[in-house]
Amino acid sequence: MIDLQGYGPRLLEGALVTVEVALLSLLLALILGLLTASAKLSRHWLFHRIATLYTTLIRGVPDLVLMMLLFFGGQIGVNMFTDWLYYEFDVDIFININEFIAGVVTIGFIFGAYMGETFRGAFLAVENGQIEAGRAYGMSNRLIFRRIQFPQMMRHALPGLGNNWMVLLKTTALVSVIGLSDMVRIAAEATKATHEPFLFMIPVAIIYLLIASVSEWTVARLQKHYNVGFGEADEWNN
C-alpha cells in the first residue's frame, strides 16, 4: 500500500468515512425526497405549504451554515427536549449529537429538498392514463405505486438523482469542518503536520474522482434497467 509518510492507512479509513456519510445521507435524502414530492403533489394545502417552505428555506441557506447550526445548536435543542421529557414524564434518556450524526442529518435534509424537486417532476412525467389503466385492472393504490408509478417515474428521475448524488458526494467534504475525520480532515491534518499539501490533497482529489466515475457507471447501468421498453423510442427522439 502507498505509505504517504505513514498517513496512507488513515487516509483510506477517512475515505471509508466519506463513503459512509455519503451513502447514509443519500438514503435519508431519498426518503425525504419521496415524502416531499408526495406532499407537494397532494391535494391538501397544508402538506403543500410545509413542503414548499422546507424546500425554499433549505435551498436558500449555505450547507455549511445549516451544518453548524445543527452541530452546535442541535445538542442544546436535544438537551432541552430530553430535560423536558425528564421533568414531565420522568423518562431519562441521553441523545448525543456527534459530528457523524450532524453531518449525515444535515446533508440528508439539504439533498432531500433537491431530491423532492426531482421526484416531483418525474412523477408528473408519468402519464395519467397509466394510473387509470392500473385502476381499471383493480389494483390498489399501493400496488399502482409499486408496479406502475415508481418504475416509470425512476426513468425520468434518474438523471436528476445522479446529478444530486454527485453534488452530495462533494458536499460530504464539509463534515471535516465540524470535526469528523473523513479523508479531507485527515489530509488537512497531515498537511499541517508535514507541510506537504500536494502529497495529501491530490490523492484525496483522485479518490473523489474515482468514486464519481464508479457512480457514473452505476447510474448508467440503472438507467439501462429502467429504460427497458423505451430504448427504441429514445433513439428515435434523438
Next chain:
Amino acid sequence: MEQLNAWFTELLADNSIFTADTLGYYLDGLGSTVRLVFLSLIIGLMLAVPLAIARGSRRKWIKWPIFLYTYVFRGTPLLIQLYLIYYGVVFIEGIQDTFLWAVLQDAFYPALIAFTLNTAAYTTEIFHGAIKATPRGEIEAARAYGMSRARMMRRIIMPSAFRRALPAYGNEVIFMLHASAIASVVTIMDLTGAARFVYARFYAPFDAFLFVAAIYLCLTFAILYLFRYLEKKLLAHLKPING
C-alpha cells in the same frame, strides 16, 4: 415610524448578543462575502467565455486540456481546491521573493483564486452546453449570408447562447454564494466567519447561525429575482404567445 423606532431600540436594549458591536462583525462579514463572490464570478466569467468557445474546438490539443480542467474542478470538492491553493501557494519556487508574496499572504487571495477557478470550470461547461445547443438553422442562415466564423460567433451564436445559459448561470451564482461559506475555514471573516465568531463568544448557536442564515436567504432571493427579471427581459421572445 417613531413607534417603530422605539420598538426597535427596546428590542435591541434587551438583547445582549446583537449589540452594535456584533452587528458590525456581521456587516464586515457581508462585505467580505459579497466582495469574494462578486470578484470570483466576474473573473470566472471572463475566463469561461473564451474557454467555452475553445472547448468546442475540433483540435484535440485545445479541446482535451480544457475538458480535463473542467472535469477535475467539477469532480472534486471546492474545499480540497481551497486547501490545495491556500497551503500549496507557499511552495511555489521563489514566490516569497516576488511582489506576489505580499498579496498571497492574505487568505483572501488564495480563496479568490480557488473560487474563481471553480466557478470558471462550471461556467465553461454551462456556456459550452449553450453553444452546442444553437439551432442548426441559425448557423446555416449565418453561413448563407457569407459570415466568417468569427463574425458568426460574435453576432449569432454567442448572443443566443448567453440567453440560453441564463437560467443555469443564475443557479451557478447562487451556488457560488453558498459555497463561499467555506472561506471561513481558512480564517476569512466572511458572513459565516462572523457567525462562528459570535457563536464562540456568546455560546449562542441559534442566535448566531439563524441570523446569518436569514441574511443568506435574503441574498439568495435577491439573486433569484434579479435573474428572473433578466430572463423575463431577455427571453421574452421565447415565451409562448399565450403564456
